[in-house]
Amino acid sequence: MREKLEALQAEAIEKVQQADNLQALQDVRVAYLGKKGPITEVLRGMGKLSPEERPVIGELANKVREAIATALDNKKNLLEEAALNEQLQKEAIDVTLPGRPVKTGGPHLLTSIIEEVEDLFLGMGFEIKEGPEVETDYFNFEALNLPQDHPARDMQDTFYITDHLLLRTQTSPVQARTMREYNGDKAIKMICPGIVYRRDSDDATHSHQFTQIEGLLIDKNVRMSDLKGVLLEFSRKLFGADREIRLRPSFFPFTEPSVEVDVTCKVCDGKGCNVCKHTGWIEILGAGMVHSNVLRMSGYDPEEYSGFAFGMGVERIAMLKYGVDDIRHFYTNDVRFLSQYHKA
Amino acid sequence: MFVSLNWLKQYVNIDNSTPEELAERITRSGIEVEGIERIAPESTNVVVGYVESCEQHPNADKLNLCQINVGTETYQIICGAPNIAQGQKIAAALPGARLPGGMKIKKAKLRGVESHGMVCSLQELGIDEKFVPKEFAEGIFVFPEDAEVGTPVAELLNLDDVILELGLTPNRADAMSMLGVAYEVAAILNKEVNLPEEAYPTSNSKAADFVQVKVEDNELNPYYGAYVIENVKIAPSPLWMRNYLMAAGIRPINNVVDITNYVLLVYGQPLHAFDYDKVATKEIVVRTANEGETMQTLDDQERTLTGDELVITNGKEPIALAGVMGGANSEVTNQTTTVLLEAAYFDSRAIRRSSKHHNLRSEASSRYEKGIDPNRVKKAGAYAARLLAEYAGGAVAEGVVEFDELDRQEKKVELDTASVNARLGTTISDDEIASILTRLQFGFEQDNSQFAVSIPTRRGDISLFEDMLEEIARIYGYDNIPYTLPEGEAFAGKLTTKQYLKRQLKQYLQGAGLMETITYSLTSKARTEMLVSPEVKEQSVHAVALKMPMSEEHSHLRISLLPELVDTLSYNVARKQDNLGYFEFGRIFLSEEEQTTEQPTETARLAGAITGTWTEQPWQQEKKPVDFYVVKGIVEGIFAQLDLEPVFQQAQVDGYHPGRTATVSHNGRAVGVVGQLHPTVQKAYDLKETYVFDLDVAYLIDQYKEEPSFRTVPRHPSVTRDIALVVDEAAHAGDIQRTIKEAGGELVQQVQIFDVYQGEHMEAGKKSIAYTVLYQDPTRTLTDEEVEASYNSIMEAVKAAHGAELRS
Numbered sequence A: 001m002r003e004k005l006e007a008l009q010a011e012a013i014e015k016v017q018q019a020d021n022l023q024a025l026q027d028v029r030v031a032y033l034g035k036k037g038p039i040t041e042v043l044r045g046m047g048k049l050s051p052e053e054r055p056v057i058g059e060l061a062n063k064v065r066e067a068i069a070t071a072l073d074n075k076k077n078l079l080e081e082a083a084l085n086e087q088l089q090k091e092a093i094d095v096t097l098p099g100r101p102v103k104t105g106g107p108h109l110l111t112s113i114i115e116e117v118e119d120l121f122l123g124m125g126f127e128i129k130e131g132p133e134v135e136t137d138y139f140n141f142e143a144l145n146l147p148q149d150h151p152a153r154d155m156q157d158t159f160y161i162t163d164h165l166l167l168r169t170q171t172s173p174v175q176a177r178t179m180r181e182y183n184g185d186k187a188i189k190m191i192c193p194g195i196v197y198r199r200d201s202d203d204a205t206h207s208h209q210f211t212q213i214e215g216l217l218i219d220k221n222v223r224m225s226d227l228k229g230v231l232l233e234f235s236r237k238l239f240g241a242d243r244e245i246r247l248r249p250s251f252f253p254f255t256e257p258s259v260e261v262d263v264t265c266k267v268c269d270g271k272g273c274n275v276c277k278h279t280g281w282i283e284i285l286g287a288g289m290v291h292s293n294v295l296r297m298s299g300y301d302p303e304e305y306s307g308f309a310f311g312m313g314v315e316r317i318a319m320l321k322y323g324v325d326d327i328r329h330f331y332t333n334d335v336r337f338l339s340q341y342h343k344a
Numbered sequence B: 001m002f003v004s005l006n007w008l009k010q011y012v013n014i015d016n017s018t019p020e021e022l023a024e025r026i027t028r029s030g031i032e033v034e035g036i037e038r039i040a041p042e043s044t045n046v047v048v049g050y051v052e053s054c055e056q057h058p059n060a061d062k063l064n065l066c067q068i069n070v071g072t073e074t075y076q077i078i079c080g081a082p083n084i085a086q087g088q089k090i091a092a093a094l095p096g097a098r099l100p101g102g103m104k105i106k107k108a109k110l111r112g113v114e115s116h117g118m119v120c121s122l123q124e125l126g127i128d129e130k131f132v133p134k135e136f137a138e139g140i141f142v143f144p145e146d147a148e149v150g151t152p153v154a155e156l157l158n159l160d161d162v163i164l165e166l167g168l169t170p171n172r173a174d175a176m177s178m179l180g181v182a183y184e185v186a187a188i189l190n191k192e193v194n195l196p197e198e199a200y201p202t203s204n205s206k207a208a209d210f211v212q213v214k215v216e217d218n219e220l221n222p223y224y225g226a227y228v229i230e231n232v233k234i235a236p237s238p239l240w241m242r243n244y245l246m247a248a249g250i251r252p253i254n255n256v257v258d259i260t261n262y263v264l265l266v267y268g269q270p271l272h273a274f275d276y277d278k279v280a281t282k283e284i285v286v287r288t289a290n291e292g293e294t295m296q297t298l299d300d301q302e303r304t305l306t307g308d309e310l311v312i313t314n315g316k317e318p319i320a321l322a323g324v325m326g327g328a329n330s331e332v333t334n335q336t337t338t339v340l341l342e343a344a345y346f347d348s349r350a351i352r353r354s355s356k357h358h359n360l361r362s363e364a365s366s367r368y369e370k371g372i373d374p375n376r377v378k379k380a381g382a383y384a385a386r387l388l389a390e391y392a393g394g395a396v397a398e399g400v401v402e403f404d405e406l407d408r409q410e411k412k413v414e415l416d417t418a419s420v421n422a423r424l425g426t427t428i429s430d431d432e433i434a435s436i437l438t439r440l441q442f443g444f445e446q447d448n449s450q451f452a453v454s455i456p457t458r459r460g461d462i463s464l465f466e467d468m469l470e471e472i473a474r475i476y477g478y479d480n481i482p483y484t485l486p487e488g489e490a491f492a493g494k495l496t497t498k499q500y501l502k503r504q505l506k507q508y509l510q511g512a513g514l515m516e517t518i519t520y521s522l523t524s525k526a527r528t529e530m531l532v533s534p535e536v537k538e539q540s541v542h543a544v545a546l547k548m549p550m551s552e553e554h555s556h557l558r559i560s561l562l563p564e565l566v567d568t569l570s571y572n573v574a575r576k577q578d579n580l581g582y583f584e585f586g587r588i589f590l591s592e593e594e595q596t597t598e599q600p601t602e603t604a605r606l607a608g609a610i611t612g613t614w615t616e617q618p619w620q621q622e623k624k625p626v627d628f629y630v631v632k633g634i635v636e637g638i639f640a641q642l643d644l645e646p647v648f649q650q651a652q653v654d655g656y657h658p659g660r661t662a663t664v665s666h667n668g669r670a671v672g673v674v675g676q677l678h679p680t681v682q683k684a685y686d687l688k689e690t691y692v693f694d695l696d697v698a699y700l701i702d703q704y705k706e707e708p709s710f711r712t713v714p715r716h717p718s719v720t721r722d723i724a725l726v727v728d729e730a731a732h733a734g735d736i737q738r739t740i741k742e743a744g745g746e747l748v749q750q751v752q753i754f755d756v757y758q759g760e761h762m763e764a765g766k767k768s769i770a771y772t773v774l775y776q777d778p779t780r781t782l783t784d785e786e787v788e789a790s791y792n793s794i795m796e797a798v799k800a801a802h803g804a805e806l807r808s
């Protein structure tokens, strides 16, 4: 019996070694360790043995069973690992093929500039105001110190709807409206971005529709030096920390004194180049101290309150900052233009 | 305004500045110098020559062979100009000469004969063709007889002059004259102004014997002065005068006309010379025109008057459109012997009206329109009389026939040093202010830091404290004002919720793959009738029309963003860009009136348009075109950004695909549309399948409720039930979904569709839709009984409302 068991062990282990897949291995397990297998059979025949031999053979039978089971488990692990390796090999891909593109859009360049300017002024404590694009003659002109028959009031530039309704030619009416809203007895710090219209034929530098951002600060004791300070801070944030500004006298009906504001050219660093027409300076804004007539018409007492206003063309800023050469690009919305200004 | 520096030198000393320095200082102090032009920087070796002989070239009909004496030598020069003749004094460019434009003069052979130079026209010497006198326009220039042979022509023709081009803002009408510019430059450089001598000799005649002046409207014409000059000999004006006129951009004509133009440029005071004999009636009557009256102006145009214009008449008919242009019937010609010279003050509004109505701008009208100096009218008249006597041989009759009710008072402005400094943020002293006023040549009385300033009438733009503030600031120098920050109360700058949400929605759409666009608000009438969202159309609104559009393309304000947005797709597709997703956040303009008289409603819309492939992976042969559900998903996302729930309903909308379009509503209010463009619209725009959406974003943003508190994460488990229903194939999954949600009760948190099936194993005309219903109560665990009860009421409801059966 002992011989038979040892032979069985050798035979079973031989079969385990020969099994080359999990199914074959399972078959070996059933064949040798199953209920109908030879070891069970040996154990069943134990009754014929002497009481001395029984425990010895029983122990041996268990050892043989364990040895076979261990061999089976080891082989199973080996086979499973091989199977996994084979599967992983099959699953290999070409990592050099291109990835699946993620579709992203982006903001219009004018929106980027507007939001950048808005954020700069929000940081300086200004609020953002809006107003109608179809304006009354009163708010677009009269409330801004441009009465009928004023020489600066050129009808040719304005799209009229009726004699008293028009497409606003500037965002300044929002200032006049805000001053009324604030009732003449509160300080105002606001900017108003918006679309404006002029009777111009569209070409590389003119557009019948364009975008302005104007600002207004009204308080007690506002000085022209404050205007310089605020605009210097703004220009440096928008165009670079090493920029300088300068003021040149100009004329706007709603401000007096009125100035044009230049910033040092960033292309040549103020040395002079084609972009700045060899002056080293680039005009970016119009500004001035709010005219007493405008204050008075909007309910502010010019003896008590003073203020400054400024305005800029967003397209112009965008053209300067990004070197855009034709204002029409902003409105034809060519995807090849739009996607240049953000990572798509 | 073109300012000749050689001319300006006669009134103010500018010797210590280069033209560039001067230009820079003028610009920085108030008037922008837009250009600096040298007439002919390079003309050297061009001298006055005497044409000793002029014969036909032996081998060429149209060429002349001339012997030109330049003083030291005689040169043989071949000249093709038709107006060259023996005895003339001409401009001879000798070998080695350089002409403007870079031309070099060398010895040459023309048709076998040597030529040692060139006889020049004014154009060849650098004068703009527009300003060359007519008699020399087609040939060479001929100098007056007194020109000295051998003199460099640059001197005689003022070719070494430098011209500053001033860009004048409407307030600086004072700088539309050489004297005005001289005052400005004198203030900047701290110099004196040398004024011209105006006194003139008179004859024994008396002007009053020649003419009477009558003015009907003393407000529109407060001053009219008439001078009479006899024995005038019409001839070219002196060369120096012609040079200055050409430099200023005015073509010389004859001595009389040139003198009126020259004086206009010196004083900024328009003058007009009539041929006295043609006036014929010994009478000048200034009146408003009669409606329908006609007259011919000097530019040979027949003009029908509206009745708004001021006209100068001879008592019978108009002889000039006052302040704008003279009449052809009284024009000075070569036959004129007696000149009636007008120096008048016309009100700016009257002149603006005539000039605008007749679309006629002249040197005169542009000055009257902006306002002239009342104290220069008589001076300019006198100076012109002096020049007519001197350069046209005229005898000036004694006296000026006048109508005079003109106010010549100077305005007063009070200011004090403290107010100036408070407003500018400066520390200017009393003495500095006094010095600035002196430099400006403004009269003033000073009491320590109090100033009472008399504003010269040439500065009509100054009447208030802040006007003086600007004068002081610009002469003091804006660079000298310090940089400070406002000292007032500090505000916290912050976007409003609406402004924040607008940015948020734009960012969401960009993240979803759409590119932002901005299109024109002005569109064509035809486009205001296209792709209008149904809820907008229902309001029976009208598009606002411009009174005088520049083109049909931009004649109306849009009432939908889509026509221009879809056009943008079309524009890009035409440029071989096939896969596009665009959105615009912009305003539409809705008027309740057919003829707009009140401000329309302006409201924000959010629209998008997508065409072509939506997802793509070429090497996997994967290419999914955009479809309805892509765009619907984007719209659902917009609602989700605002914590709102959209309801979609199949709809027939003009311009849209009848089977692939839904209206969008929220809480029972229609807020927009989503769908495929109708194939005929796609074809009109040259587009393939294109999907769009258009939402009343102003309303949606208004509906957003800020969630003040944090929503707890549910701790009790949820229960799900799947329900597979069989319904008619025409049934709408979304309608059934809504029924489930409503019938299921409060415990239903979510109903999702997980399968739609039609085909094999289904009865014809039927389809199956499967839903997952999620039940949850954040405060407790649900019981089987309550879920079962809800499930039963759902089944009853879907059967009743949609005839749905449970799929077996």
Ligand SMILES: [Zn+2]
Pocket (backbone or CB within 6 Å): A265, A266, A267, A268, A269, A270, A271, A272, A273, A274, A275, A276, A277, A278, A280, A281
């Ligand atoms: Zn530069």
